Amino acid sequence: MRAASRTSPTPRTRHHRPAVRRLPKRLDCLVVGAGPAGIGTALALSVLPQVSIGVVERGEIGQTFADWPDKQRFLTPSFTGNGFGATDLNAIHPETSPAFSLGVDYPDGAQYARYLAAVAQHFEVPVSTGTEVTAVRADGQAFRVDTSRGPIRARTLVWAGGEFTEPTAPAVTNxxxxxxxxxxxxxxxxxxxxxxxxxxxxxxxxxxxxxxxxxxxxxxxxxxxxxxxxxxxxxxxxxxxxxxxxxxxxxxxxxxxxxxxxxxxxxxxxxxxxxxxxxxxxxxxxxxxxxxATGFGPGLGPVAGLFARRSDGWPLLTADDESTVTPGLFLNGPALRHDDLRFCFVYKFRQRYAQIARTIGDRFSRDTSGLEYWREAGMWTDDLSCCGVSCAC
Ligand SMILES: Cc1cc2nc3c(=O)[nH]c(=O)nc-3n(C[C@H](O)[C@H](O)[C@H](O)COP(=O)(O)OP(=O)(O)OC[C@H]3O[C@@H](n4cnc5c(N)ncnc54)[C@H](O)[C@@H]3O)c2cc1C
Missing domain, CATH: 3.50.50.60 (FAD/NAD(P)-binding domain)
Incomplete structure (x- = not known):
């Protein structure tokens, strides 16, 4: 993995963790899904001292992208603007750039899956691949997460299962x-x-x-x-x-x-x-x-019942992307909605990795100052009223 260089500053409190295939049975935070939402959130969480984290993925890292049809490419361009505070639009960590590591500006699915796997390996994100979450129960203190490799008990849970499990069909006869x-x-x-x-x-x-x-x-x-x-x-x-x-x-x-x-x-x-x-x-x-070509639903799988819904059917979230009815359950990925704001691109939902990590860090009374690095890199929006979307020209 070639990380894009930055002129300033280097991460202050990154904790390297060994890559594993099997996770401990008890974790402070479990992330479900090893796409850009899951790996990116895990990277932000990993700056919190003494917070045990893990990611479970039913396929391989970046499975959705590996499954993309050959001809499909990103429509958001990649470019190595990192050193000047314009972090590559498709990057999931401030020190990385798909444009730099892949040498392309519009990656295809296989290329982006390679980028995700390389980032996870470089930063030693503990990912258990081939591990499907089949059921989730919340008892008020923690989550019991049933997986194809056995149960995991997690104090907090981030659902990052993506949208591809829920293709939507319109109300059309036949x-x-x-x-x-x-x-x-x-x-x-x-x-x-x-x-x-x-x-x-x-x-x-x-x-x-x-x-x-x-x-x-x-x-x-x-x-x-x-x-x-x-x-x-x-x-x-x-x-x-x-x-x-x-x-x-x-x-x-x-x-x-x-x-x-x-x-x-x-x-x-x-x-x-x-x-x-x-x-x-x-x-x-x-x-x-x-x-x-009628899009996707929120794809919440086994946590569908743990979120209240907005009137348009999308999950109802607090300002910290937490379920309003199941404390400790967070959401990252294209299903994120706040009022009219849709976070359906990587460059949008990555703005919330640090928000979730800070909320969890605060809850466990941990030092969250290392997350300021995400803000300096333009990868953290905690005031959503700033997401103006009209360009003058
Ligand atoms: C056709 C299309 C093109 C897109 N193009 C762009 C683009 O150009 N630029 C852009 O920024 N965004 C694009 N997006 C939007 C978005 O970036 C993608 O949808 C992206 O895949 C979302 O990332 P994710 O991590 O949330 O989900 P995913 O990449 O789908 O990752 C979710 C992971 O969770 C795993 N998983 C799901 N359920 C379980 C379970 N029960 N147990 C364990 N693992 C599970 C899946 O196997 C998968 O690996 C596009 C979306 C679509 C549909």
Whole structure:
């Protein structure tokens, strides 16, 4: 692992811990999931003196990224701005940069998984891979976490299980005839010049559509909210990223991409393949299985019942990203929401690694001053009112 150099300052209270596959049966803090949310939070927690931590991961480190379809790449660029206080957007620790260690600006999934594994190894994060959490119980004092390698008792728990376990399907009749964008089959079909309907026109829908247009297919993207035209604001959680917009322009230039406004109502199979009908009565033929690029739910798995929900169904959190109904249970990752703020990119949810670590450190009366390093690196936002998202130009 080549860590990006910084001109100032070096971490003051980093505690190196040996990498392990089996964790102690009792921990001060257990993190579930070894993606960027889990490894990043564990790194911040590891600066707390005398706080035992561990990470459990059902696959390998960065499993979700390792599972990404070959053609999928990051849409947030990586760049080694670390030394000048502009930490690489996709970095999970201030001293690292995927651009530096991978030598690419838009990593693919396999590359980013390599970066995560290298960071975990470099900083000796104790990760038990091949360990699935199957059930979690809270008794007020601690959590009993049942895993495929036996139970672990943890005083605090950080859920960082990601969103990929919960692909969402829209209320469309026969939605099961379609394939979700997270399924690698969505990237393989169809053959050259076939017609394909993609339901959902935000990042993953446009990404897929551009991929298939590039392969020679004719693609219709159907979305009633036409996010490709979203006007106001500069938050990429509501706007297509610049790289996606450039790809979209190129795909439109081929004449093989159609962006259609409409809400999908049903999918049927006919002798030519499939037919997607909209609520307005429009018909969109698809010779291959239509694709649902309709996003993901919070993916809370065995802790789903330990969070209250907002009116929109996302988990309700305190200002410290803790469950409002289960003290000691924290959340990091793309399911984080505070009012209208969505933390669905690495550069957003990483702002909360130190917040969770400080809250846990304060609760155990530990010295949290080492976390100021995260703030100096621009990787800690504890005042969310500062997350203005409108650029002047
Ligand atoms: C198509 C797509 C493209 C994206 N592109 C970008 C991008 O360009 N830039 C960006 O910043 N963000 C991007 N994101 C958003 C976000 O960064 C990713 O979703 C990222 O994977 C979230 O990180 P995570 O650590 O929360 O989840 P994950 O990376 O999914 O990690 C969660 C881990 O938890 C494990 N796990 C889950 N359940 C259990 C369990 N019960 N027991 C044990 N382990 C478990 C999983 O195996 C997995 O390894 C994208 C998201 C999607 C869907």
């Amino acid at each position: 939605a099961a005839l379609a394939v979700h964008s997270s399924d690698s089959r969505a990237w393989q079909a169809p053959a050259h010049s076939d017609r394909l309907v993609v339901i959902g026109g935000y990042e993953s829908g446009i990404d897929l559509a551009c991929h298939h247009v590039q392969r020679g297919s004719r693609v219709t993207v159907l979305d009633h909210q036409h996010p490709w035209n979203a006007g106001a604001g500069s938050d990429p959680s509501y706007q297509l990223a610049p790289r996606t917009r450039q790809r979209l322009d190129r795909a439109m230039g081929t004449g093989r991409l159609k962006l259609a406004r409409g809400r999908a109502a049903s999918i049927e199979q006919d002798r030519n393949g499939y037919l997607v009908r909209t609520t307005g009565g429009a018909r969109h033929p698809s010779s291959a299985q239509p694709v649902l």
